[in-house]
Amino acid sequence: MSLDQLTNEAPAYNFAYLDEQTKRMIRRAILKGIAVPGYQVPFAAREMPMPYGWGTGGVQVTASVLGESDILKVIDQGADDTTNAVSIRNFFAKTANVELTTHTSEATVIQTRHRIPEEELQEHQTLVYQVPIPEPLRFLEPRETETRKMHALSEYGLIHVKLYEDIATHGHIATTYAYPVMVEGRYVMDPSPTPKFDNPKMHKSKALQLFGAGREKRIYALPPHTDVVSLDFEDHPFTIQEWPDTQCAMCGAEGVYFDEVILDDAGNNMFVCSDSDYCETRQSEGHLGPLNADYKERMQ
Amino acid sequence: MSLDQDLPLLSVKNLSHFYGQHLGCKDVNFDLYPGEVLAIVGESGSGKTTLLNCLSTQIIPTDGAVYYRGRKGQSDNLYEMSEAQQRILLRTDWGFVRQHPRDGLRMNVSAGANVGERLMALGDRHYGKIRDTALDWLEKVEIQVDRIDDAPRTFSGGMQQRLQIARNLVTNPRLVFMDEPTGGLDVSVQARLLDLIRRLVAELGLSIIIVTHDLAVARLLSDRIMVMKDGKVIEQGLTDQVLDDPHQAYTQLLVSSILHVGS
Ligand SMILES: [Zn+2]
Numbered sequence: 393m394s395l396d397q398l399t400n401e402a403p404a405y406n407f408a409y410l411d412e413q414t415k416r417m418i419r420r421a422i423l424k425g426i427a428v429p430g431y432q433v434p435f436a437a438r439e440m441p442m443p444y445g446w447g448t449g450g451v452q453v454t455a456s457v458l459g460e461s462d463i464l465k466v467i468d469q470g471a472d473d474t475t476n477a478v479s480i481r482n483f484f485a486k487t488a489n490v491e492l493t494t495h496t497s498e499a500t501v502i503q504t505r506h507r508i509p510e511e512e513l514q515e516h517q518t519l520v521y522q523v524p525i526p527e528p529l530r531f532l533e534p535r536e537t538e539t540r541k542m543h544a545l546s547e548y549g550l551i552h553v554k555l556y557e558d559i560a561t562h563g564h565i566a567t568t569y570a571y572p573v574m575v576e577g578r579y580v581m582d583p584s585p586t587p588k589f590d591n592p593k594m595h596k597s598k599a600l601q602l603f604g605a606g607r608e609k610r611i612y613a614l615p616p617h618t619d620v621v622s623l624d625f626e627d628h629p630f631t632i633q634e635w636p637d638t639q640c641a642m643c644g645a646e647g648v649y650f651d652e653v654i655l656d657d658a659g660n661n662m663f664v665c666s667d668s669d670y671c672e673t674r675q676s677e678g679h680l681g682p683l684n685a686d687y688k689e690r691m692q
Numbered sequence: 693m694s695l696d697q698d699l700p701l702l703s704v705k706n707l708s709h710f711y712g713q714h715l716g717c718k719d720v721n722f723d724l725y726p727g728e729v730l731a732i733v734g735e736s737g738s739g740k741t742t743l744l745n746c747l748s749t750q751i752i753p754t755d756g757a758v759y760y761r762g763r764k765g766q767s768d769n770l771y772e773m774s775e776a777q778q779r780i781l782l783r784t785d786w787g788f789v790r791q792h793p794r795d796g797l798r799m800n801v802s803a804g805a806n807v808g809e810r811l812m813a814l815g816d817r818h819y820g821k822i823r824d825t826a827l828d829w830l831e832k833v834e835i836q837v838d839r840i841d842d843a844p845r846t847f848s849g850g851m852q853q854r855l856q857i858a859r860n861l862v863t864n865p866r867l868v869f870m871d872e873p874t875g876g877l878d879v880s881v882q883a884r885l886l887d888l889i890r891r892l893v894a895e896l897g898l899s900i901i902i903v904t905h906d907l908a909v910a911r912l913l914s915d916r917i918m919v920m921k922d923g924k925v926i927e928q929g930l931t932d933q934v935l936d937d938p939h940q941a942y943t944q945l946l947v948s949s950i951l952h953v954g955s
Contacts, residue, residue: 532798545776549783549813553798556805556812559819560841625819 408455408488418456425613430575437609448606450522463491465499470507470666508590510670513599523605528572528582589632594620641683643674707756715923716742729900731914739923749778787860787868791875793852804840829858850881870902
């Protein structure tokens with residue numbers, strides 16, 4: 393550190409809050425995760441100045457990969473403006489002073505709680521997931537020693553037991569989020585609260601995908617172009633959520649992940665893109681949905 | 693095939709296990725032949741459970757070897773196999789029926805999934821076929837097929853044990869370990885379970901190693917018997933011979949006490 397820096401006012405925080413030693417430790421865990429795609433790497437998670445459930449795992453991963461020239465986007469569900477997304481964005485604005493954006497295409501690092509943006513991610517981008525429960529076998533095998541062994545030996549019959557139960561109970565695979573995937577034919581991984589709609593986007597993604605679980609102290613990763621296959625049965629193949637004959641009320645998009653918005657007490661509703669940046673970008677490009685104020689104007 | 697029948701399925705050589713200084717079992721030797729049912733009897737603390745856990749690779753013994761003849765005819769020392777190989781044996785070529793259903797079943801998933809689990813672990817990926825096989829096995833163990841989607845915690849103790857048997861036999865194992873499978877069941881329920889096991893042994897040509905403290909169970913099920921005391925095998929032979937004409941004083945005592953209870 394130069395004399396000039398030392399004599400200046402000391403910063404309140406180290407860059408991106410975590411000290412450099414902690415970041416190096418987390419980066420080592422990330423590198424290990426990248427080397428063994430889908431494998432859950434234990435790491436010494438730190439206390440963060442926010443409660444668990446607010447994405448402390450994701451925040452630590454983001455803090456460790458963020459550089460001064462990065463451009464950060466934070467989403468919760470698909471939106472940039474929810475409380476969780478805003479508070480994490482503010483946290484990094486204060487501690488790292490990096491450039492912030494809501495535009496998927498501009499971001500170099502995107503932290504997310506649920507969604508993968510509709511716009512295809514590119515090589516220069518990193519997607520960081522906030523993960524509550526990293527262990528896909530947990531619900532049927534609570535013993536950590538046993539699940540670790542199952543991963544080590546690739547014993548994954550249990551995952552299909554869960555899917556079997558779904559079909560026996562509901563007539564189809566009813567799991568709609570945290571839908572288990574097989575990574576590179578080796579490790580079964582929980583994509584965490586992400587809807588299964590987004591599972592196909594993980595497959596051979598050009599972007600680096602990193603997963604951080606704060607409370608459970610696990611990091612895992614999907615390097616670019618990794619095989620990610622959603623598990624299923626031959627006679628009950630994997631399908632994504634579909635909204636037939638539905639278009640976004642604001643931008644007219646079809647085949648995207650929709651949020652349903654209730655309009656009045658009479659039960660009228662509309663569907664809009666869950667990915668708010670995608671929706672706004674389309675509108676600015678002139679795509680308008682039937683309930684868009686500009687649409688009515690244009691029709692007149 | 694006839695040649696295979698002449699060779700032991702399991703060959704136990706000088707097996708000993710110590711828990712630190714404490715003796716679990718010592719210098720156990722025996723052969724088990726295909727289709728044979730062997731009962732290991734003794735009181736609690738006799739070493740019979742330690743022996744069963746060693747044979748089934750739940751415990752790696754302090755000393756000795758156990759050779760298992762695989763389906764391709766090769767004979768391998770269990771303790772020189774990798775853990776992965778041992779676990780594959782345990783869920784394919786072997787079965788293990790536990791005394792307490794909660795140790796051998798997944799109590800919160802349906803009976804069908806309990807039976808289907810091994811098939812799925814082996815890579816079966818057709819729901820309809822897995823379900824058909826499960827239905828078939830529920831019928832074989834005398835569980836009403838309309839209970840297929842019910843969780844075993846809603847079953848009676850006898851049904852739970854029958855479900856455990858179905859869950860184990862679905863991969864057509866050649867060797868099944870049983871640890872006091874009738875323990876804790878009412879006498880009439882025990883009798884039905886024993887009948888079922890006898891029928892399955894006869895139909896499927898299973899080899900069974902059953903641990904029990906109940907000589908009546910041993911007499912009903914087993915071809916051969918091994919009596920254990922203080923970690924050692926003190927007497928072994930054909931079940932009827934040992935029980936009708938025990939040579940060791942301890943065995944005589946065991947036999948007389950059951951006769952006493954029975955009369
Ligand atoms: Zn839209």
